[in-house]
Amino acid sequence: MALYDAVVVGAGIEGSATAYNLAKNGLKTLLLEQFPLPHSRGSSHGQSRITRVAYGEDDHYANMMKEGGKLWRELERESGSSLFLNCGCLAVGTPDHPFIKGTVSSLTRHRVNHDILSYENLKTRYPMLSLPSDHTGVLDYSGGVLMADKALQAFQNMYVQYGGELRDGEKVTKIIPNSDVTVITSKGQYKARKLVLTVGPWATKLLPQLGIRIPLEVVLISVLYWKEKNKGEFSSDRFPAFIHDGEDVHVYALPSLEYPGHVKVCLHVGPVTDPDTRDKAESRDVIKEMQQYVSKYMPSLENTPSIIETCMYTNTPDQQFVLDRHPAWKNIIIGAGFSGHGFKLSPVVGKVLCEMVMDRSPSYDLTPCRIDRLLHPKSQL
Structure with missing residues (x-):
């Protein structure tokens, strides 16, 4: 049985970015994915994601995003793909709301070019919106849209070019910790000096098998597209x-990109679900709420979604990531709980x-992402 320097389980954006870095650093790496690629059963599919620098009081993420932008550009150069559309990111709300105050504070601290827009400014710049008169806006000029599917493919393509091995349609059924970790799948078994688990929503099922019980919650997000009444208004x-x-x-939107004449407008929350039975989750209340939102705040869109897709978030209680080692088996490394905001930070x-x-000191202080803050007292480690 071949011995790998590292096996990465889960070829979503976080796992693919990790495998890419490992192969680029010369490690013999295997990337495993339970579904045939490409697929739309996890959290990394779809054509677009918002990216921005501002992170309120979470300065560790704002610091990461400053490097993240550079790393996205590096991946663009390496892969020859256009992955980032710099159209800006507009945050709106009341001036005293913590999200708006935090956004302004973060952009100011990190010296990111931005405008603060009054209600009158918003009306003039964005006549397609019908916002309350007590709202203000913050336009982050560094923000925009990441081309998600292209980004995922770019990481995977470059990983293979750097000598990495990618096996899809191969589900992990058991992990045997030891000085070398044994990974048993539906098609075989592998040994690795280090194991990285980036399994998205399936962390709720795989981590307990390794004695880790943390309060992860998987929610189903309805990805809704709404037709423009006036063609090109949301370009x-x-x-x-x-x-x-x-x-x-708690709503986000992206300009008309992937489906001509349609705008992605979505609620940032959804019903709790099981990743293996996600299609049974009931989303009628979400769609009804979003119809009311679009009618009220975006009257230039038809108020019935033309296209409905789905995605999953894996949330931690504090919305912070888990980036840490297994408390007992230090050669098992965990990336989990990206809480609907991890895609842009994946590089x-x-x-x-x-x-x-590689047993190097991480480039960032990962204290907010330690696993012990979430460990259930009954964890058997």
């Missing part, structure tokens, strides 16, 4: 990436997980 040269956060509003996540595999 990326007129409408940026968009976040509306308030007491009862940096991949870098720090690679550093952990």
Whole structure:
């Protein structure tokens, strides 16, 4: 049985970014994915994701994003793919709301070019929106849209070019910890000096098998596309990436890109689900809520979604990632709980997980991402 320097389980964006970094650093690496690629059963599919620098008081993520932008550009150069559309990211809400205050504070601290827009400014710049008169806006000029499917493929393609081995349609059925970890799959078994688990929603099922019980919650996100009434009004040269956060509003939107004449507008929350039976989750309330939102705040869109897709978030209680070693088996490294905001940070996540595999000090302080903050007292480690 061949011995790998590292096996990475889960070929979503975090696992693919990690495997890419490992292979680029010359490690003999195997990347395993339970579904045939490409697939739409996890959290990394789809054509677009919002990216931004501002992170409120979570300075560790803002610091990561400053390098993340550079690493996305590096991947673009390496792969010859266009992965980032710099159309800006607009946050709206009341001036005293923690999200707006945190966004302004973060952009100011990190010296990111931005504008603070009054209600009148918003009306003038974005006539397609119908926002309350007590709202203000913050336009982050560094933000925009990541081309998600292309980004995932770029990481995987470059990983293979650097000599990595990728096996899809191969589900992990058992992990046997030891000084060398044995990974048993539906098709075979492998040994590795280090194991990286980036399994998205399936962390809720795989981690307990390794004695780790942390409060991860998987939610189903309805990805909704709404048809423009006036063609081109929400094109990326007129409408940026968009976040509306308030007491009862947690909505994001992206300009018309993947489906001509349609705009992605979604609720940032959804029903709790099981990743293996996600299609049974009931989303009618989400769609109804979003119809009311679109009618009220985006009247330039038809108020019935034309296209409905789904995605999953794996949330931690504090919305912070898990980037840490197994408490007992230090050669098992875990990336989990990306809470709906991990995609844009994946180049940096991949870098720090690679550093952990190589027993290097991570480039960032990962204290907020330690696993022990979440461990259930009954964990058997």
